[in-house]
Amino acid sequence: MLDSTELGDRRDLSADVCIVGAGAAGISMALALADSGLEVLLLESGGLDTEADTQALYAGSVADPRMHSPPDRYRQRRFGGSTTIWGGRCMPFDAIDFEARDYLPHSGWPIGLDALLPYYPEANKLVEAGEYAYQAGNAFTRKLAPMMRGFTSEDFSADTLERFSCPTDFGRRYAHKLRAAQRVRVLLHANVTELHLGESGHMVEAATVRNLAGQHLRVSARWFVLASGGLEVARLLLASRSQDPRGIGNAHDVVGRYYMCHIAGTIGTLSFDGPDAQVWHGYDVADDGTYCRRRLALKADAQRRLGIGNFIARLHHPRITDPAHRTGILSLLFLARAFIPYEYGKRLHGEEGASFGTWMQHCRNVLMDAFGTAGFLWHWLRDRTLAERKFPSIIVHPRVPRYSLDFHAEQEPNPESRVTLGEEVDALGMPRLVVDWRYTHGDVETVRRSLLLLARDIQHSGIGRFDYDPNSVEFEMTRYGAYGGHHIGTTRMGTDPRSSVVDADCRVHGVDNLYIASAAVFPTSSQANPTLTVVALALRLANHLKTQARRVVPLFPNEVQRSGPRPQGESPAPADTMRAVS
Ligand SMILES: Cc1cc2nc3c(=O)[nH]c(=O)nc-3n(C[C@H](O)[C@H](O)[C@H](O)COP(=O)(O)OP(=O)(O)OC[C@H]3O[C@@H](n4cnc5c(N)ncnc54)[C@H](O)[C@@H]3O)c2cc1C
Secondary structure, eight states, X not given: OEEGGGTOSSEEEEEEEEEEOOXXXXXXXXXXXXXXSOOEEEEOSSOSSOOHHHHGGGOOEESOTTTSOOTTSSOOOSTTGGGGTOOOEEOOOOGGGGSOOTTSTTOOOSSOHHHHTTTHHHHHHHTTOOSSOOBHHHHOSSOOOOSBTTOOOSSEXXXXXXXXOOOOOHHHHHHHHHHHOTTEEEEESOEEEEEEEOTTSSSEEEEEEEOTTSOEEEEEEEEEEEOSOTTHHHHHHHHOOSSXXXXXXXXXXXXXXXXXXXXXXXXXXXXXXXXXXXXXXXXXXXXXXXXXXXOEEEOHHHHHHHTOOOEEEEEEOOOTTOGGGOOHHHHHHHHTGGGSOHHHHHHHHOSSOOOHHHHHHHHHHHHHTHHHHHHHHHHHIIIIISOSSOOOSOOOOOSSSEEEEEEEEOOOOOTTSEEEEEEEEOTTSOEEEEEEOOOOHHHHHHHHHHHHHHHHHHHHHTSEEEEOOGGGHHHHHHTTOXXXXXXXXXXXXXXXXXXXXXXXXXXXXXOTTEEEOSGGGOSSOOSSOSHHHHHHHHHHHHHHHHHHHHHXXXXXXXXXXXXXXXXXXXXXXXXXXXXXXX
């Protein structure tokens, strides 16, 4: 592992595969290619820890600050990327997510779930989410108590699982493996600021790399893989405009469009009848120690029948900001919200005007529930702070069986929801991003109709009721704007270059040696959190490059020779490494 500042200015480097970005995708690819015989150069903007000046390179602006966080939030520009702060919730996409659904405009992947199934188990290992088993029936040998005893539904499954990563910080977890890999070089503080096409316009010939010390490098490679995150891959393509003002891969103005997050919110009150109501909304621990959680998932047939997107819901504690919950630990969280990192505390900060009376009621809750609060703090210290595999989230078991509903829904692809380059530039001279995230009427309908159906099924099951204000659905699903760190769709996959940026192999249309490993290539967002699928796609891409390498025999024609002696600790001469393997 080297630091770009140690190399000196105006150096040339080359490799077989140049990966831009060492987050979940970039590190997974580098690991998968480590024994391929290919020389891999992994360029990472950050260092091993968060640094303010590097993180500031992510800053940009948003069209509507109520709808989206500033772009330097919910992302980490350092080795390990955003996995240094992620929540670790994992699940694969559903088969329906890949289908072209006539009721969901711009939906449809050029690959199906079957293309990812060979890679999901390995991805699951990398994220350390235990066994690849996402149905409670398969994942547990013991019989679990039902999530909601007596709940019956044709349209919702209560059997699907989310499994939790440690949460694994890919940087910390895999640094030693990358250090040990002889053919992988990691270069820190190496910001790719522009890609350059060769004369044909169909090959990336080199990447310009800069650091904040003012040094430049030039990197050539047989293949380039952009793994710089769902917003940044679009930024880099758009900013690579010295040969074409539209940028690279953007002949049809698609790069940056179709930007999706997830639609998420908390709504209503779910109350269960009778003292013997049996409800379990917490975690089930698998034999291997992985925390798993069941949720209510809208089945594919119901989605098709209603003509809506994918949707899941979980039973959740009451809204923390409202002291009426009378739960000490929830009130303590409210009172301590200034100390909770922005990415997790945002949902405690979003509401205006917590009055003095509200504060007093929260204080009262803490005092009145002192034993409960102390017990929770001990559990948190033991099972979260000190534990290697961390308890994933706050679970409060209410004294009366009353919950709110937490939903997480697919957002439909919308070309008007987009990121573009602004006028301002960062410290490296790269234009900053402008984020204009939008949601659609279809997104509102997905949530509205799913909730209606769920309320009906709960009532019909005779187990309780779900009360909520149907008129508040749109407000609740956008109360805190776009859902955090899921940056999807900005370089979508498809067969038609007029409506997509990469093909089914994640190769940028029209550029033979440029690939993307990121949620940016997802044409649709699913209900699922993205990282497991990001990693599975990265592994699939690594496999594709290995196959390509076996096919390609000639040396890379425009190889750029080094202009100086090899720095200490660097891998074998690039001229050797440009040869095809096997
Ligand atoms: C608070 C939070 C909670 C989350 N929780 C979950 C969850 O529970 N489940 C889930 O599935 N996902 C979750 N996510 C999302 C998850 O973190 C991302 O999906 C994942 O990190 C994406 O991996 P990536 O490799 O594509 O991008 P990143 O992890 O963002 O990595 C990109 C890397 O590229 C580097 N880079 C950027 N630009 C350049 C450049 N120009 N040159 C060189 N390097 C560059 C960055 O420094 C970074 O290291 C969460 C995110 C956040 C912020």
